Amino acid sequence: MRSPRRRPLLIPVLLCALAVLAARPTDTTDENGGAGAGTDVARLYAEAAKATRQYEDGRRAAEAQRSKALDYEKRLDRQRQKIDAMHEDLGRIASAQYRGAGGLPLTAQMLLADDPEELMRGQRALSRADLAVNSAIGRSLRAEARLAADEAKAQAAWRALEERNDRLAALKKEIEAKLESARSRLEGEADASVAAGSCPGAVRLDRSDEGLDRSWVAPVQTYDLSAAFGSGGSRWANGHTGQDFAVPVGTPVRSVGSGRVVKVSCGGAFGIQVVVQHAGGYYTQYAHLAAVAVDQGDRVRAGQWVGQSGSTGNSTGPHLHFEVRVTPEMGSALDPVRWLSERGVSL
Template structure:
């Protein structure tokens, strides 16, 4: 049973223009077209991740703009409601004044009033209330005009973001189509020579600028867990000796920790594989690769790209087979999940 576990794609470098940043490898040995395919996949992998990140950033900003426009609309509604109340109050005062005065001029009302001074005070109070009401209405109308202008600007900005996001979405789909085609090419060019035991040379992929901030990392950044350590099945002679990470062909595979490359080989059940030696006498294996980016004897850092995932060897679908061992050879495997957990890596 597949256990979904996803990590965000971390692309530390902003591309000046999408689909322009290209890795510039130098193939060792007889990499040939397989090396070129691996390079193309690595470049497109970064481009797709960057396009996705920028699209998501734009989408979040557009949502924020929409929320801002909604807030402006709510403010306008409240302001209009307040103005309506003020107008109603002004009308009420005017009607009350007319009823109390019976339509008589103020001079006549003063002559007929029992207390002319009280009448004048009431008249002044009404006038002050009217002026205050007029001022409040003026302020409200000016505020409404400002809010309407702000709302229009926010709406224009939101439309521009929507247009930009649509362009990004189109570019993202284009890169993903190219990536799917490049992955198919890499898979086809890796499987035949790997089955024959002919290993292509290392393709020195450009590494991400930012190195791992931790001493230990997961072997791939975005994945689903598939076959686990110790599981049974007809595909294995005894029990499954590692942890499988289901990822597309060409996904960059990382060294989980600093170490040295002690083995690069192909053919057999593991297809193209790399084995690293780490401090403490532990070894890690990365199998079913489509391409390698290191050579035997190389020193690697935690998080460094050492190859690209594939479907070579005894594999029923694209994935990375990852093992932890106490010797460089098969038969000494440990459960890699708790081993990584002890080093702060949860998968």
Template sequence: MRSHCRRFLVVPALLCALTLLMARPAGAVGDGEDIGVGDDLGLSGQVVRLYADAARATERYETGRQEAEGQRAEAQRIEALLDRERREIGVLREDLGRIARAQYRTSGGMPLTAQLILASSPEQLMRGQQVFSQTNMAVNNAIEKSRRAEAQLVKDEAKAAAAWRRLEKRNAELAELKRDIEEKLEAARWQLQGQADASVAAGSCPGAVRIDRKQKKFTSAWVAPLKSYELSAAFGSGGQRWANRHTGQDFAVPIGTPVRAVGDGRVVKVSCGGAFGMEVVVGHTDGYYTQYAHLASVAVDQGERVDAGQWIGQSGTTGNSTGPHLHFEARITPEMGSAVDPVPWLTERGVQLG
């Protein structure tokens, strides 16, 4: 009868994978930025911390899932080998049956007294006894070998099944951890957005939220305003949301996503009212300006110097916005109405979007 655990026969590899998974450190992930958020930074800090926790949990979960898939494929390969071994054992047992039947037909199974009486000569008796002994020994050895193999098979199946259960349990724990963090993150995002909406309605910014982080050293002078994103409304596109044409490039991202300055410069404007909601405008050393709008929080103050890649706020959906995104503009002056297409503007500076 087949064991229901047969597909799990991959003991050493599974145990190794389980050990590595459970011992995996929760190191920093992402683009190399080291984030340290204290408990006193309010919702902005909580959102950033939860983003990092969710990223680590997701990475660990995906690693565990991929390892489990690899072990499942290995188990299936070993199962095929075991099926072949079982077929070979079946053939051996058929051979043993034939040997036993042949032994019986040739008097190999007769009592020693009967063989003494019926033997025509001592030589015949000795030959018969020798054949009987050799056959008996071969049969006994084969049976013992089969018994040991079957016993080891049962042990290996039990070990492999236990290892697989531990691995599946660990994956389930990681998935639950990921879900819990994502639920907390979603709640914190909308709380953060609620605070931002209140500030915009009052027309006053709450002040920069400083997040303790180690600045990543970028090798280029210009970077994209977000680490990961999906491009949405493009420059010059039409629609009912804009009086004329869209004046920037939109990046679809969840509320609370860290927004970066695309280049070195100085903050020339921090505003919390109007169609753009909570916004930051940065003047760069080449004479151009960039705007970051519909934010949920700001991390800089007006007049402050910023470096390329420095966090200047968190994305949101304040002002005239139909959903969470970053509205990004490249301008000739700090004021609206002087925007140029930001995609080729960034391309000229070595930043490819998409």
């Protein structure tokens, strides 16, 4: 028989379990329970990059097939010219035979000839020439047929690739439209976090393997260099302290080398930022982010995503502000382009 005193314990236990579940972190979900903008942007960014690669691969393949078809057309033209020339040769041989014999049968020619043997030798030479030309024409016609078949295949393959590329271009355009919308949402979330003075939690992005086999990499993969180290301007009291990379909002930002995350913060001139400590007493800063993908204390490898670019803080547009320092705080900056160059990374 079960003890009646055990039953009332079920209610507090269930309440405790619900409290624990409610207190679990929800870094990668938004207030509606769906995927956060940072996760959406990362996924769409990867899809757009894949679609772009497929489109470019298809475009190159189509160009190669088109070149092959054009090459077959040129070879066909040359082959037809050769056949025409052979037909002319054959016509000349026939005309020479007719003129030389005056239209008489070979028997009559032999009876009237001063030297029948010489006549027979000439006839044999003309016959061999006739056979040679006919044989060459036959080979050329077969070659022309093969070339025509190859050209038809190349043209069909080219058209199929063009159709595939049209579909890929439409897919790419659709993904990029979704990406633009997600980027706008991400930027809005980042600005709201900075305005509230509360940093967003780390969005644990699917990390790219690219660059993980190297000791040092560039902080972003595709970029335009903008404001350089030491450049002057009204926005900087003593010159620009880093190198800016002009990239769209949501671009994955990578740790340039292995190290430990010593700072994740938001607010102030740098907006949302990450600082990584590397061996040798160097620190790298990744500023004006829209989202972070690491927490303070995390160990990172070269090429590992630490965040997504944005335009938070003192920024005039989407970009990554990248610094190299000998302390975790500003005031000890080095030229990041030269520093990376010394480590085999050319920007």
